[in-house]
Amino acid sequence: MRDDGYNVMTSSSGEEGLLLIKENDIDLILLDINLPGIDGLEVCNRIKITKHIPVIFLSCRDQDSDVISGLETGAEDYIRKPFNHRELSLRVKKLLNRYQVQSDLGAIETGFLSIRTDREEVYFNSNKVMLTPVEYKLLEVLGEKLNWVLSWEVLLKEAWGYEEWDGGREMVKVNIRRLRKKIEPNPSQPVYILTERGRGYKLAII
Amino acid sequence: MRDDGYNVMTSSSGEEGLLLIKENDIDLILLDINLPGIDGLEVCNRIKITKHIPVIFLSCRDQDSDVISGLETGAEDYIRKPFNHRELSLRVKKLLNRYQVQSDLGAIETGFLSIRTDREEVYFNSNKVMLTPVEYKLLEVLGEKLNWVLSWEVLLKEAWGYEEWDGGREMVKVNIRRLRKKIEPNPSQPVYILTERGRGYKLAII
DNA sequence: CCGCATTGTTACCATATTGTTACCATATTG
DNA sequence: CAATATGGTAACAATATGGTAACAATGCGG
Numbered sequence: 001m002r003d004d005g006y007n008v009m010t011s012s013s014g015e016e017g018l019l020l021i022k023e024n025d026i027d028l029i030l031l032d033i034n035l036p037g038i039d040g041l042e043v044c045n046r047i048k049i050t051k052h053i054p055v056i057f058l059s060c061r062d063q064d065s066d067v068i069s070g071l072e073t074g075a076e077d078y079i080r081k082p083f084n085h086r087e088l089s090l091r092v093k094k095l096l097n098r099y100q101v102q103s104d105l106g107a108i109e110t111g112f113l114s115i116r117t118d119r120e121e122v123y124f125n126s127n128k129v130m131l132t133p134v135e136y137k138l139l140e141v142l143g144e145k146l147n148w149v150l151s152w153e154v155l156l157k158e159a160w161g162y163e164e165w166d167g168g169r170e171m172v173k174v175n176i177r178r179l180r181k182k183i184e185p186n187p188s189q190p191v192y193i194l195t196e197r198g199r200g201y202k203l204a205i206i
Numbered sequence: 207m208r209d210d211g212y213n214v215m216t217s218s219s220g221e222e223g224l225l226l227i228k229e230n231d232i233d234l235i236l237l238d239i240n241l242p243g244i245d246g247l248e249v250c251n252r253i254k255i256t257k258h259i260p261v262i263f264l265s266c267r268d269q270d271s272d273v274i275s276g277l278e279t280g281a282e283d284y285i286r287k288p289f290n291h292r293e294l295s296l297r298v299k300k301l302l303n304r305y306q307v308q309s310d311l312g313a314i315e316t317g318f319l320s321i322r323t324d325r326e327e328v329y330f331n332s333n334k335v336m337l338t339p340v341e342y343k344l345l346e347v348l349g350e351k352l353n354w355v356l357s358w359e360v361l362l363k364e365a366w367g368y369e370e371w372d373g374g375r376e377m378v379k380v381n382i383r384r385l386r387k388k389i390e391p392n393p394s395q396p397v398y399i400l401t402e403r404g405r406g407y408k409l410a411i412i
Numbered sequence: 413c414c415g416c417a418t419t420g421t422t423a424c425c426a427t428a429t430t431g432t433t434a435c436c437a438t439a440t441t442g
Numbered sequence: 443c444a445a446t447a448t449g450g451t452a453a454c455a456a457t458a459t460g461g462t463a464a465c466a467a468t469g470c471g472g
Binding site: 064068072077087090149 | 270273274277278282283290292293296297300304325326338339
Binding site: 169173174176177180187188195197198 | 458459460461462463
């Protein structure tokens, strides 16, 4: 999970886990059923009483009855061990999306373009691209809503923080241009930062 | 599934399934990957372009890679055969609950025409139709009152925001025309945007 | 304080979109 | 049956939008 860019906390018993959940702002829980002390099902039950954090059970007990009771306690998903790393990763991503958690992973990937939000760095085809702060911010905003069309008003607000500014429209325009010059193979025929006339720009998924 | 009280329709090929989906109001799809003709993944892809019906893959191919590609095409869940009846039942229930909440906020469907209000996109027969902002707005207004006849005054008010405007009547007329040119198979014999002489226009349900 | 990178401003152009006008066919009205 | 109103259609004009470059202002490190 850490490799995927998630910020991970672990605990080795139900009680410890519950404490962790109480004291932190948790987006998703991977829960084993076999636990010392309170078992996973019970932990899930207790969590679901107060919070609505998505829970994925992760267990080697692959008896059907376990899956069933796991889902019945309100878990969002259940994955049997041994599991494939990518499958887990995908199911987690899906759940986070559904729960509208702005999955603040450390990176946004789209084709050859990779935005490392943790380090504020952008790579094109594994080569680091030097962006100025404004350029970077603009790209990040686009990246956070991958494939969504964002109007210049939104971009101005998100990237600059200004609500209104007469030069704002031009500012966005010019900086989109600057970004394209640095990112796009051919700035005049953009592949990444696409424009939807009359609506805005979007960072395409490729 | 029938025992659980669901209303079930089945089909034994991808094409047949897609047709079924097109012509009916489906809440959830259980999809096998191994299908004669188009395979399940492809079926899922096509569904996801226009509709947002939850899809659960159900397959005996329990290779991890299958699960992964299944989830990647946008399926909501994946269950490996042989599966336990209760597990399936629970996962279905869970998905339906989740989708009930936010379903159909984002789309207006009428036959082959689908208006994605969340993204301001229109699809005709799974192909994206490029509309200008005004055209889109006009269509959306019509779509919000599916099958209602809306006068040009109403359309003007709703789509443009103007109360009175001497050119308004012409404006509506011309833009209806423009819309038809883009949406209707035969713009001169409209099937979707129908006119009720003296009253206005309506977006037909088909 | 200087020089340079960054940011903001302005201007111009091409073109897509929107608005206007005119004309025709046909339904409705008197 | 003529007069009128309505809607379809196309062509044209006005406007808005986005691409582009060049230039001015600002801010920062040395």
